[in-house]
Amino acid sequence: MEPMEVEPEVVQMEEDSPEVTTSIDEQTQRGYRIWKKNAPFIYDYLSTNSLLWPSLSVQFFPDVTHINHKESLESEETQESNEEIIAQRLLHGTFTLGQAVDSISILQIPTFKNLNQNIKINKLDYNPDKEELEFSPSSNNKSKVLQKINHLGDVNKVRYMPQKPDIIASANNLGDVVIYERTRHKSFKNSLIDDTDISKAEIRLSNSILPSKTDIFALDWNQNQEGLLLAGDMNGVISLYDLKEYSTPELEQCRYFENDTGINDIEWFPTHDSLFSTVDDKGTVKIYDTRQNDAVICSQKISEHGVDSISMNPGFSSGIATGDSQGVIKIWDLRAFKQSSQPVKQMNAHTDSITQLYWHPKYSNVLASSSSDHSVKFHNVSNEETCFFTHLGHMLGVNDFDWSYADDWMVASVADDNSLHVWKPSHTVTDRFKTA
Template sequence: MNTVMKDEGEIEETDEQVILEEYKIWKKNAPFMYDTMITHVLEWPSLTVEWASTRECSPNSDYSFQTLLLGTNTGNAEQDLLLQAKVKVPMEQSLISGKIYLDNTKDVGGIGLLSKTDNKIEITARVNHEKEVLRARAMPKQDYLIATKSPNSFVYIYDLRKYSSKSAVSPNLILTGHSKEGKGLAWFTSKQGMLASAAHDNIINIWDISQGNTSPLRTYFGHENGIEDLVINENGVLASVGNDKKIMLWDHRQELPTHVIEAHSREITSADFNNASPYILATGSKDKTIGIWDLRNLSLKSASFSNHKDIVTSVKWAPYTGNLLASASNDRRVMIWDLTNIGRAQSDEEAEDGPPELVFIHGGHTSYVSDIAWNPNEDLTLASVAEDNILQVWQVSNSIFNY
């Protein structure tokens, strides 16, 4: 039997052809799948994305203006930046259909890359940052105060009220306590000014920046390997996940974790607490699966989803309902899951499209998806960023499902 071997270049070319064909199919169907679809080319890829809670609109306006927090990853080719962007989002009650965002681009299926002169997304602040922005998160209720993570192990605090295009902005505080980089970063909602960080040095630090202190208020040890993500629920319970494949739950008043769970077969990359129920936690892993956990019964997973074909890079619950979870992956997909469909009977034809919990697949990216964020002001609207410099803002069509 003869075996035909393909060289690496030929395999890569075949992969690129498959990606291009999948993207063309997505573009052809996109006008039927989205009420709003904005694609914007960033100068450099962003590893992080988050919506601000603010929403500005004038009476009788067809649009609202909302804010995204981004960062650059220049690979040391240029000065890295913390970015703030203004997004022009169609109003739900507007006579101007969001489909205009699809039809004006004059590309296959009506969807293409917007020109740099298009005003649907505009970068409004560029703040010098020490190396790439691994993660940027705004303080709740004071979203002009931004915490960022950098490969140099520091946590930076910026006050964007001081931003001016004519002068450089330096961080207000540089928080110390880590010896390695990491992306875990979360604000407490129960205590204004308290911030937690986790990194590849296996530790968690907590600071209270309201006092201007740059050294940790508390430091926690427990993980046996690097920590990849950290989230905090409304009751102040911390959940950390990492390369030791474990979830650890922490009461910040105690030195040791309250629970340690062997959660996945490979490293855990991300976690998020449900906004409607602080007891429900989602995790994403390099094992390509998503786990759903109930803190009241941690003896087993409440559910597990396995439709991604590559590493799960981010999991995020919708802010306005406890049912919907979004997940991003290196398979270039963002998937939306509806937990009310768990266990729902399916026909054979329906099962071919995926499990009943999988209600939507966003296929608009052609590279690894680094981060995702639900818009807190608009139903079924997300932002997603990928390694090929693409930022997308998209709203699932109400004709598909209506919450």
């Protein structure tokens, strides 16, 4: 990868991803070193963190804390400088395949509101082993674990309720969906002895008619009606739960739907409380209306391959994006979806399966995608040349990513190489999207 011809920006790398991992081939490791040397030219911000286990989920909490402080140093110039730090919280879970006790964690990721104005050149340390200058963040600017909730089975998907972020739903590899009330669980404390007791869930959700015994990867909260949760398993059973009906620690489905193959992804329409869509292993997109007895109002086979991800455009109500196991992204207009199986746009975006798609929450023509090919890409779907930025810092497949609430272009991503990256492309790349 050649360096981009832009003005270099200071990059914060808090804790490097591993240089050598037994499952990572030499070519990938060499590509990572090239990427890291070029990183100051292509990012306004970059923080790489090594996790103990891979994560399949990551999500920014909506709250943003602003912290103003002055460093207590002798320099008068430093004493007069005011550093504004933004503290963001991140939700993620472990994927250990039974090798350890799994857990859901809440991390605090602090960043300078304006990183480049707060970098002090005299604090750059030369690392002779890497032959690089490194910025060593202060203790106020390091990531930390705020809370850890021990979890039964792999954390396949974890998401908080939009209306009440302290309510967290998690799905595992055993067919379980559980609800945790974060404030009822203790904060994280460093200890020489690991706490291995499974944390008790506040609510266990179950389908009393077709109980799930397999992986659940599809999980989504309704953004418009509090407490509505959808879960789809790899046997094709979709369960709808209404937490307003909660009265005992066991809550049964208020409705369920059957599909003829596994559900890979599920998503409520962002502007509706009754419509949702699914994609499955047979390459089919289905749209459901929970108000109707025959809930499937549209079913369209869009690929000969499995479709792994779907995303509804929050800024354009009839726009959806789908990503399949071959790395192909298709953009659809729901107004013509029943009449035509032809997408509005098709992009051969990745060389391996699409793992996640998310439209930008503010710019309706920007779509981000992650893939098993180790990359996260930003696409401008209104242009012929769609991809305008690629994050290549992960050395194994990227499982999930999320947009930050604090910054229009900040993203968190997690991958199979145990890495968690928080990053922001150079403003020279994103300034074109500024609104008047």
